[in-house]
Amino acid sequence: MHYETNKKIHMLLQLNNIFKWVQSGGQRVFLLKDINLSVEEGEFISIMGPSGSGKSTLLNVIGMLDGFNEGEYNFMDEPVHTLKEKHRANLYKQYIGFVFQAYHLIDELTVKENLEMPLLYNKTSSSERKALVADSLDRFNIVGKKDLFPSQLSGGQQQLVGIARALITSPKLILADEPTGNLNSKQGEEIMELFKQLNNDGVTIIQVTHSEKNAAYGSRIINLLDGRRI
Amino acid sequence: MNSQVLKTVLRSLGGKKFLSLTKVLGLIVGYAVFLFLAEKIQFEESYDTFWGSAENIYRVALDVTNKEGEELKSAKNFSGSSALLDAEIHGVVSHVNFGKDIVTVFNGPDQKIQDVDFAWSDPSFFEVFDRKILKSESKELLENIHGVTISQSFAKKLFGDENPLGKEISVNEGWTYVVDAVFEDIPAKSHIKIDMIGSYKTLFYYMQNFDNRAQVLIDNPDYEFNQPTPYETRRWGAPVEYRPYCYVKLKKGTSIASIKAMVTPLLKKVALPQNLKDSNINFLFQPVADIHLKSKLEHEISANGNEKQLLFLYIIIAVVLIVCIINFINLNTISAIESLKGFTIRVLNGSKHAQIFQIMLMESFVFNFFALAIAIPLAHGLVVSQLGLSQIGNSSLFIVLAIAGGITVLAAAIPFVSIVKNRIFGALKGGSNSIRQKWTGQKVTVTLQFVITIVLIVSTLGIYKQMNFMMDKELGFNGNKTIYSFTPMTMNQHPDIPNKLRTFKNEVLALSGVNSFSVSSSIPGKMPHRESNQVKEINSAEPYATSFNQISVDEGYINTYDIKLLAGSNLKNQSKWNSDEVLINKIAMEKMGYKDPNKAIGKVIVIGNKNYAIQGVMENYHHVSLHNTVQPTIYMQNLQWDHGVGYYSMQLTSNNITEITSQIAAIWENLYPKEEFIFNFSDSTFEKQYGRDQKFNKTLSVSTFLALLISCLGLLGVALFNTKKRIKEIGVRKVNGAKINEIIVMLNRDFIKWVVIAYIVACPISWYAIDKWLENFAYKTSISWWIYALAGVVAITIALLTVSWQSFKAAKNNPVNALRNE
Ligand SMILES: Nc1ncnc2c1ncn2[C@@H]1O[C@H](COP(=O)(O)OP(=O)(O)OP(=O)(O)O)[C@@H](O)[C@H]1O
C-alpha cells in the first residue's frame, strides 16, 4: 500500500474567514460567508446542506479550482491566497485528487488511458506510469475492464475508475462532490466502503453528500446554509 | 412552413452567432466571385455577338507566301479582296473595308482630344455593321466630301449637349471636316473601336487638293471620285501599312466553304501585280465573333483575348465555388449537430422528421438568401467598376440563383440524412458512437479545402518566382536608358523621308544628352514581322533548313541597345540606309553551321535573289519576351520605306529626362509639324509583354486569398465545434493537472495533422499545375524547394492562428464552469 498511517497529527489545511461573492446586477451575491475550517491529515469530513447552500463552491475553493474574495487559506503551511496561479496549480496537482458526481471520465479514452492521463501531466516516466496503472487496476479490481470505454461500464464501475484516477498520483486529499449522487444505493454503499478503507490507509477525504447515511461514514460533518457554516 | 418555423430558425441563428457569421461570409465570397467571373467570362465570350446577323459577318484576312518562302498571315488585306468577293459571289450581300488610324482631333483652338479612333471607310460600313444613325444632315451617308460621321459618345465629348451636326473639327495635319452624322456607339465588347469615320472619297480628295505648304484645302468642284474596280492592279498593290481591314456580310445560309473554294479561281480574273502573281495567296475567313478570342494574326487592330486564360477563369470559378460549397455544407452539418438536442426533444414531443427537415431547410434558405442579398450588389459594384458593364447579366443571376437553390437543399439534406435522422433514433435508443465517425467527415472536408488552398498558394508563389526570374534575367541588351518613338505618321505621303530622317538623326546626335540613334523596323519588345525559310549559302543549291527572322536596322542599332558583338564589325555608316552587309545573331550563325563566329565573317548568303555578306555576329539577346526562345535573326541594313521603317530609338546619357526629351521634341516638331513627339522607354515596353502574365498572377493571387479566407472560415467553424464538444474533457484534463499550453497543443495537434496531410496531397498537384503553366515560357525558373516550404509554413501558420484562438479560449476556461452539473 502507498499510504502509511501517520499517528502524529498534522494540520493539512486551514480556512480563515473566507468570503466569496459574485457581482450580479450591481449587487454582491455571497456564495460563501465567513467560513472557518481546519482539516487535519487523516480526517474524513462530510459537507452537508440544502441545494444551493454553497457546498460545491466550498469544495472548489478547497481544491483551488476556484478563488475567493476575502480571507486566508493555508494548505500544508502554504498561504494559497498569496500564491501565483502556476504555483497553486502545482500544489493541487501534487496533493489533491477530485471525484465527481458525473464521474467525468473522457469518453474517447479507455479505462487504462483514463487512469494514465494525470500521470502524463505530472511527467511520470513511461515505465513508472505502466507500473502505477497496473497497480491501480489491480487494487480496484478492474483489470478485466482496462480496455473498455466509459460508455461500456455501469455507473458504479465508472465511479470506481473515477476514484482510481483521483488516487493514482497518490494525493494527500480527496475531494468528492456527491460521488454517489448518480448511483443506486448498493453501488453507493460500495463506494463509501472504499472511501472508508482509503481513509484508514491515511488519505484525507472531504465529501459533499445529501445522505445522512453516507455522512455517517465520515468522522465529522460540516453543515452549510446560504453559504454559512451552522 | 409556418411562422413558428421561421421564428425557431431566427432564434437558433442568434444563438449561434459566430458560426452563422462564418457560414454567411463564405457564401458571400463564393457568390460574389462566381458572379464577377461569370460576367467576365461572358464578357470575353460575347465579343462582337451583338451585331445584327453577326454569324454572317466575316473578316477576310490574308495568308500570303511569297516566292522567297516568307509567309505572312495578316489581319489586313488588299482593298480589292472583299470588293472582288462582293462583285463575283452571289452569297455575299455586302462588303466594307476600313483603314484604322489614331488621330488627334481639334475642336477650335481650345479643345484637343488625343488618341481618337479614326477609320477611313465607305457608306457600306453601316450595311455590314448595323449601327443606328441617330442624327444626319442628308440621306446619303458620307456623301458630303467634307463630312465625317462620329459616334454618339464622341459627339458628347466634343460638343456636350449642343447639336453636333454642321460643326467643324480638324484632325492631325490640319484637315478640317464637318460633322455630318452621328452613329450609335460601338459597344466595348467589339474588336473594332471607332469613334470617327471619314470616307475614302474624302481621303483621296484631301490628298489631291490639300496644299501641304500653305496648310489649306484648295477645293475643286469638278472632282470626281472613281474607285478602281477590284480587278485593277491598283487595288492589290498597297504595302501592309496602307492595307485596310476587310469584311464581308453573307446571305443567310451561305456556306463559307463554298466561298473559300472560289477564291483561287477568282484571283485569276484580277490583274495582280507581279510580286503577288509569284506568291501563293489565300484568304482566311474569320467569323466576326471569333476574332477576339481566336485570331492571332499579324496587324490585329488591337491585342485580342486569350482562350487559354479563359480556361483558367473557368477553373478558378469551379475551385472557388467548390471550396465554398464544401465549407457551407460542412458548417451546416456542425450546426445541425449542435441543434441535435433540440431536435430530439421535438421528436420526443411528437414532431415528425419532415418537420425537422423543414426547419433545417428554412435555416439553409435564410443563409443563402442573406448571402445573395449582399453578394449581388457587391458583384454589381465590381462588374461596373472593373468591366465597365452597366449591370450583371440576367443569365448569370439566373445561374447563381439556381446554384443557391441547389446549395440550400443540399446543405439541409446532407446533414439531415447523414446525421440528424440516425442520431435522433440513436438518442432515443440510448446513445451511440456515431458522432466520432461524423467528426472525421468534417475534418476530411476541411482537409480538402486546404488541399485546394495550398495548391493555389504554391502556384501563386511559383508564378511570382517566374515573374521575378523574367524581370531579373539578363536579356543581352540594355533598354533602361533608351527611348523610342514610332516613325512620324506625316511622312507617309512624303517623298523626302530619308532627308528628313538624316536631318533628325544629325540634330539629335548633336545634343549632348544623346549617346546614339537608331532607326529600325523592330525594337526589343516588339515582334519582328518578317521571316524567311529561303535563305541559303551562296554556293549551296538548297536553302538552310531553318527559317530566319529579318529585321532592318542601321549602324546605330547595336550601340543604342548595348548589344555585344562577338566577331566582325558593326554595319558601316552610309547615307542610303541600304547596303549588302548584314549582322546575324549567334543562333543564326549556329544554324548556318558555323561553330566559331570568326569563321562566319565575310561569308555570303542569298536572300531572295540578292547577296549579302556577313559583317558581324552578335550575342543572342532576347528580342521578345521569355515566352519565346531566341530566334535565328538576320539584321539587314536595308530600310524598306514601304515596309514600315518602324522605330526611332535613342540612347540617352543625360539624367535629366524631361530636359533632353523636350529638346528632342523641339527638333521633331520642327521637322514634322503638327505631330506630337510621343516616346516610351524600351525597357518598360519590353516588360509590357508580360502584362497578361501579371494580370493572370493578380487574378490567381486574389483567388488564392479568397480560397484561403474561406478555408480558414471552415477551419474556424470546425475548431469552434471541436472545442465546444470537448469542453468537459478539457475541464477534466485541467483538474487532473493539464496546463493551458498542454491543452492548446492537444487541441491544435489534430488540426495540424490534417493540414499536413493536405499539404502532402497538394504538393504533387501543385507541382503539376506550375509545370503546365511554365510550359508557356521558353525560359523558366526552377521550382525550388523553398516555394513548397513557404507554402507549407503559410498554410500551417494560418491554420494555427485560426485554431489557436479557439483553443486558447477553451483552455483558459475555468474547469469549474465546464464541470458544473447541469
Ligand atoms: N459563478 C457563479 N456565479 C453566480 N452564482 C453562482 C456561481 N457559482 C455558484 N453560484 C450560485 O451559488 C449558489 C451555491 O452553489 P453551489 O453549486 O455551491 O451549491 P450546492 O450547495 O453545491 O448545491 P447542490 O446541492 O445543488 O449541488 C447557488 O445558488 C448557485 O446558483
Ligand SMILES: [Mg+2]
Ligand atoms: Mg453542488
